[in-house]
Amino acid sequence: MDDFVFYNPTKILFGRGTENRVGAEARNYGTKVLIHYGGNFIQGSAFYARIRESLESAGLESIELAGVLPNPRLSLVREGIKLCREKGIGLVLAIGGGSTIDSAKAIGIGVPYDGDVWDFFTGTAVATGSLPVGVILTIPATGSEASNGSVITNEQGWLKRAAMADAIYPRFSILNPELAFSLPPYQVACGIADICSHLLERYFTNSVGVNLTDQLIEGALRAVIRAAPTVLSHPTDYDSWAEIMWSGTIAHNGLLNTGRVGDWASHDIEHELSGIYDVAHGAGMAVVFPAWMKYVKNHDILRFAQLASRVWGIEQSLRDPEHDALEGIARFEAFWSSLGLSTRLPGIGIEAERIDEMAAKCTRNGTSKIGNFVALSKGDVVAILRLAC
């Protein structure tokens, strides 16, 4: 087991009607709240009215900043930072999914910082403080509600970059599975693929002595796989949604990679897909991950065979672990397909002709490698994307 530091101070309020408690939480952080969200449809919703009422009952003044887009943009982050400073905001409240939360986190770390907030995303600076951020989660997927990261896209060059720091953890996150009942099925499926991809990135490691976290990751995968069909067929099934929503948080709150180094090359590759084509991140992951698994499986075929056995119940054939490994990968593909996702690039509107460009972008023109489980060159990334065609 690798040495590690684990620290996650985000307070989770989970359950029915928890959005009504936002005022009581928010009033710990001053008197003015910046409400940050994406589409205007939120404004007209019943739960938004409840949130506003809770904040007002707590004597808090609210200012709105809407317009967060998927792959949230740096320009809106800068606008939010300016607004917080001008208005003396005490808390940024994100209402939405990963994009809105990441945008709110970026605003949070930008406010007390003298330089340009993009410094945190280029690695020029590390955030040591933040205006407090709170979350009301509406889309289970990214795990950003309890993570120490934020991913922002700079429109100048369409660079998608991540910042990570303890200061980025939200102070509190409110998770009411009921808020996910009305999500469109395709968005639900993308969220589930995203959750699986967070678990799988952590699973593929060269660290040894990691049976406990192997077991926990496998257990979370089994729980997601079991609940997934139900949230699509019965979108008001509270318990199944609760399994998905809490799995999404646990998949990415840092616990499941304690003592191990995950891979993350598939995320790097997908970032270039969604950077150029603006596809949903989860949809991209459902395409990239099977191809990545097929390409790297021989690096540690027994780990793939273990996954197949423990998650999919495939009987271990000790003399032919490659058979088990391939069977396990096929089951993941079949699972994502069953949710209505494509596992091939053309299925998400991406043609082979820009493969070379994407592979170049994620390896800095072929000068660097990506991935920890297996270090991939530009040529490897091209091969993986071809496998995904």
Next chain:
Amino acid sequence: MDDFVFYNPTKILFGRGTENRVGAEARNYGTKVLIHYGGNFIQGSAFYARIRESLESAGLESIELAGVLPNPRLSLVREGIKLCREKGIGLVLAIGGGSTIDSAKAIGIGVPYDGDVWDFFTGTAVATGSLPVGVILTIPATGSEASNGSVITNEQGWLKRAAMADAIYPRFSILNPELAFSLPPYQVACGIADICSHLLERYFTNSVGVNLTDQLIEGALRAVIRAAPTVLSHPTDYDSWAEIMWSGTIAHNGLLNTGRVGDWASHDIEHELSGIYDVAHGAGMAVVFPAWMKYVKNHDILRFAQLASRVWGIEQSLRDPEHDALEGIARFEAFWSSLGLSTRLPGIGIEAERIDEMAAKCTRNGTSKIGNFVALSKGDVVAILRLAC
């Protein structure tokens, strides 16, 4: 899934040599440290010298308070509170296992409180603040290093009572599995039984829609069961110790009972055993839990059968789940026996004659019931203790 709040801000520093980082952590909390521990053997150890050196290098002054006993006593807690106030202590540093940590936590919440610290343990008051507490763990067992609870024994009447509050979480806990290498085998076995008991208490629930946490608990149990024989046969096997130590923390840091209500009657019963006989808590749990399981199994035989199947690999016989349940219980008994623990009262020096007294004590003379999965009367507790003979 039940509604819940999850919050755990304890920072974990896990790995080889992490005790050398205690100075850097401690200096965030003033200039004076109260070092709190049990036996004087700690003073002469090499790791204690390293801890002192780390604190001194950080420019910190240390004051010692030794003498913590198993089932830590209120009188020493009161002494510690007085000492912290007189000396202007900024951090209580516990070096040891659950007893020392619980004693340090009680001192911590006592310092800023105007009344008597025992108020927190009788339920007369709830702790809202604490002098910061840090931990260097030497015995994986109780999970107190990342829990919000403390159990203290009041010598006036030998009352063993627990306090729980967010203020009780340690600020940081340092976990170096190497510090456990030299533990006596019996103490190791007791610690492992304690960890299993924390997982099992959480497992037995009437809450529905808890597949995710079922899976996580089962996975942690499998990890503990797999690593346990190795730490006894090869006490310097770092990775196996790391699995046990980190499992012990995760078993009790609150995550595995999110969305569910555990039972805890076995703990209540064992508290009376160790209160009267001063047996090790884990040794008591290895006796009480099998008897409790046999007594209550028909309340939800399918949950017992599921445990047997998923943790012990017992093939499910759907037409005869009681067979599977009993087989699973037998496997737990065999496991604890294989570690050198007894699973019967006489094996830990307890005779049948005081069963009635213990049953009376934990049910307030038969006027209240214990346990959430099954509510047990005094008569039930008597029956369970008889099964344990």
